[in-house]
Amino acid sequence: MTELVTIRRATTSTRVGGGLLALGVVALAMLPYVIVPSQVFRFIDLLVFVVLATMWNLLAGYGGMVSVGQQAYIGIGAYGLVYLADQLGVDAFLAVPLVAVVAAAVAIPVSFLAFRLVGGYFAIGTWVIAEVVRLLTVQVDDLGAGAGTSLRSLSDIDRDLRIAYTYWFALGLATVAVVATYLLIRSRLGIALTAIRDEPTAAASNGVEVTRVKRIVFVVSAAGCGAAGAILALSSLGVQPDSIYSVQWTAYMIFMVIIGGVGTLEGPIVGAVLFYVLREWLAQFGVIYLVVLGAVAIAITLFVPQGLWGAVSRGRLRLFAVGHTVRLPAEPSPTPPARRT
Amino acid sequence: MTLVNAVVQGVLLGGMYALFATGLSLMFGVMRIVNLAHGDFAVFGAFFALVLVDSASLSPLVTLLIVVPGMAAFGYLLQRGLLQRAVVASPLPALLVTFGLSIVVQNLLLELFSADQRRLQIGSFETGSFQLTYDLAIGYFPAVVFAIAVALLVGLSLFLRRTQLGRLMRATSDDQETARLMGVDNRNMYALAAAIAFATVGLAGVLNGVQTNFSPASGPTLLIFAFEAVIIGGLGSLWGTLLGGIVLGVAQNVGAWIEPAQQVLAGHLVFLLVLALRPRGLLAKGAPA
Numbered sequence: 001m002t003e004l005v006t007i008r009r010a011t012t013s014t015r016v017g018g019g020l021l022a023l024g025v026v027a028l029a030m031l032p033y034v035i036v037p038s039q040v041f042r043f044i045d046l047l048v049f050v051v052l053a054t055m056w057n058l059l060a061g062y063g064g065m066v067s068v069g070q071q072a073y074i075g076i077g078a079y080g081l082v083y084l085a086d087q088l089g090v091d092a093f094l095a096v097p098l099v100a101v102v103a104a105a106v107a108i109p110v111s112f113l114a115f116r117l118v119g120g121y122f123a124i125g126t127w128v129i130a131e132v133v134r135l136l137t138v139q140v141d142d143l144g145a146g147a148g149t150s151l152r153s154l155s156d157i158d159r160d161l162r163i164a165y166t167y168w169f170a171l172g173l174a175t176v177a178v179v180a181t182y183l184l185i186r187s188r189l190g191i192a193l194t195a196i197r198d199e200p201t202a203a204a205s206n207g208v209e210v211t212r213v214k215r216i217v218f219v220v221s222a223a224g225c226g227a228a229g230a231i232l233a234l235s236s237l238g239v240q241p242d243s244i245y246s247v248q249w250t251a252y253m254i255f256m257v258i259i260g261g262v263g264t265l266e267g268p269i270v271g272a273v274l275f276y277v278l279r280e281w282l283a284q285f286g287v288i289y290l291v292v293l294g295a296v297a298i299a300i301t302l303f304v305p306q307g308l309w310g311a312v313s314r315g316r317l318r319l320f321a322v323g324h325t326v327r328l329p330a331e332p333s334p335t336p337p338a339r340r341t
Numbered sequence: 342m343t344l345v346n347a348v349v350q351g352v353l354l355g356g357m358y359a360l361f362a363t364g365l366s367l368m369f370g371v372m373r374i375v376n377l378a379h380g381d382f383a384v385f386g387a388f389f390a391l392v393l394v395d396s397a398s399l400s401p402l403v404t405l406l407i408v409v410p411g412m413a414a415f416g417y418l419l420q421r422g423l424l425q426r427a428v429v430a431s432p433l434p435a436l437l438v439t440f441g442l443s444i445v446v447q448n449l450l451l452e453l454f455s456a457d458q459r460r461l462q463i464g465s466f467e468t469g470s471f472q473l474t475y476d477l478a479i480g481y482f483p484a485v486v487f488a489i490a491v492a493l494l495v496g497l498s499l500f501l502r503r504t505q506l507g508r509l510m511r512a513t514s515d516d517q518e519t520a521r522l523m524g525v526d527n528r529n530m531y532a533l534a535a536a537i538a539f540a541t542v543g544l545a546g547v548l549n550g551v552q553t554n555f556s557p558a559s560g561p562t563l564l565i566f567a568f569e570a571v572i573i574g575g576l577g578s579l580w581g582t583l584l585g586g587i588v589l590g591v592a593q594n595v596g597a598w599i600e601p602a603q604q605v606l607a608g609h610l611v612f613l614l615v616l617a618l619r620p621r622g623l624l625a626k627g628a629p630a
Contacts, residue, residue, distance in 0.1 A: 119432035120375020124568040253355035294444030301437040
């Protein structure tokens with residue numbers, strides 16, 4: 001007998017969960033045929049939140065990098081889309097993947113600077129870089145300087161069709177973001193990331209190329225945030241520097257990931273849905289709504305660090321097959337297990 | 342404004358940044374917490390002073406007698422009650438909690454005081470200056486702030502090196518477990534360090550409120566300037582913090598001298614330059630973190 005245990009990644013819950021998620025995506029794709037465009041429009045925000053939360057979770061929850069500066073890539077994505085579509089004549093929808101590449105390309109040199117800082121100072125460092133990107137953007141007259149600019153190339157498309165297309169692109173992006181994160185975490189890279197998050201020095205001494213692995217995650221997250229920014233520009237038909245580069249995006253991302261469950265794939269999705277519902281409901285309370293969000297984030301961090309998904313699933317229920325299940329052979333093996341001497 | 346004037350005013354401005362940086366640096370040095378709400382608490386201190394000025398018609402400088410101890414007590418309680426729970430090996434909880442605090446403080450101030458720009462008025466002393474040459478003058482107030490910053494850094498350095506409490510604080514910072522075995526109440530040490538840090542935050546917030554306008558939204562900018570001063574100077578070096586503040590202040594003022602709208606960007610670019618060329622800061626000590 002050569003094999004004593006089998007290790008499996010899929011469990012019953014991941015098979016059912018994966019199926020349900022796939023069905024969910026199909027159902028969401030049908031939405032523009034079922035409900036009126038103004039309702040579809042509201043769902044675009046939700047899908048953007050799913051992308052942002054998933055990307056921030058990849059960075060902080062798996063990569064251990066708390067960034068307060070992802071709004072840099074959201075802004076690059078939004079401005080990039082408007083520039084490509086209006087100034088260079090690229091199809092506005094085709095520009096979405098292109099600006100993701102642009103955001104990733106910007107993130108590579110940025111990572112060399114930001115990675116010189118660790119922990120909390122990394123957080124503020126990314127914030128400074130986002131501020132620099134904002135201050136540089138508002139110098140460019142072609143981008144509308146301090147006032148921002150509107151997206152003109154979609155003005156001749158029928159409004160309902162435009163909303164439906166934007167929605168499908170948002171859904172596609174959300175699906176790609178979640179699936180890409182899933183594949184990344186399932187791969188060898190995912191194991192390296194977990195090792196780095198838990199103990200970077202030990203990971204490095206075991207041959208994990210810590211900086212390279214972190215850089216990949218940083219760049220992927222930037223690409224996702226850039227594409228999300230592009231969707232925001234498509235849905236609002238323009239971009240305004242103070243709002244697109246606002247640190248509030250980071251506050252939202254942190255809130256969604258914390259409330260849902262940091263370091264799980266399901267958590268950010270749960271958090272995005274919760275945040276979306278809460279935002280609609282709390283908006284009537286004005287500024288106090290942000291105070292409540294902040295207070296809830298603090299309370300969850302301290303008292304329910306695994307987040308709502310973690311608290312409900314207790315690590316047993318998984319929708320994504322990223323864990324390892326060790327199965328012992330059904331019958332006790334005839335030879336006793338090797339004993340250490 | 343001449344270039345010489347820009348540099349001189351920048352050096353004095355650097356004193357203010359060093360003052361802001363002290364609390365950030367101390368909390369990181371002792372309990373490894375980077376307080377993302379640092380700037381917001383400074384603004385909170387300034388509004389605290391503003392309320393005292395309006396309600397009890399005190400001079401802003403007199404309010405320091407209430408604001409500084411008040412902020413110290415607040416910092417002590419905040420550390421004991423909230424932040425202590427976030428002191429773990431991973432920096433994540435502390436960052437999330439302080440970022441949450443930043444959102445809460447900023448928006449509470451916005452709700453209470455509106456988004457208007459405010460200023461603490463101290464009358465003629467604020468505008469008075471020594472006229473050195475025809476086009477070079479040193480304001481009384483910026484000079485006093487610079488002197489306070491130097492005195493604070495010297496005082497803190499002596500406190501940490503020479504006093505029993507300072508030694509206990511450093512011991513707790515170096516090795517929490519061993520310090521506890523030696524009978525040190527580590528949580529009390531952390532809370533005392535937080536109290537000192539918050540006292541400096543209150544002081545910096547009020548002095549900044551006299552020197553320039555502030556609003557509930559000013560916090561993040563103050564945090565970023567404090568952080569840039571710490572990193573430019575080098576982690577763990579108090580004199581580095583002063584030098585970092587000065588470099589940042591000079592960079593901003595020379596930037597503004599070249600192109601008035603680029604003051605903040607010039608500071609950021611010098612910070613990034615230092616990060617690229619001397620990532621451990623100008624006066625770095627010891628091994629990298």
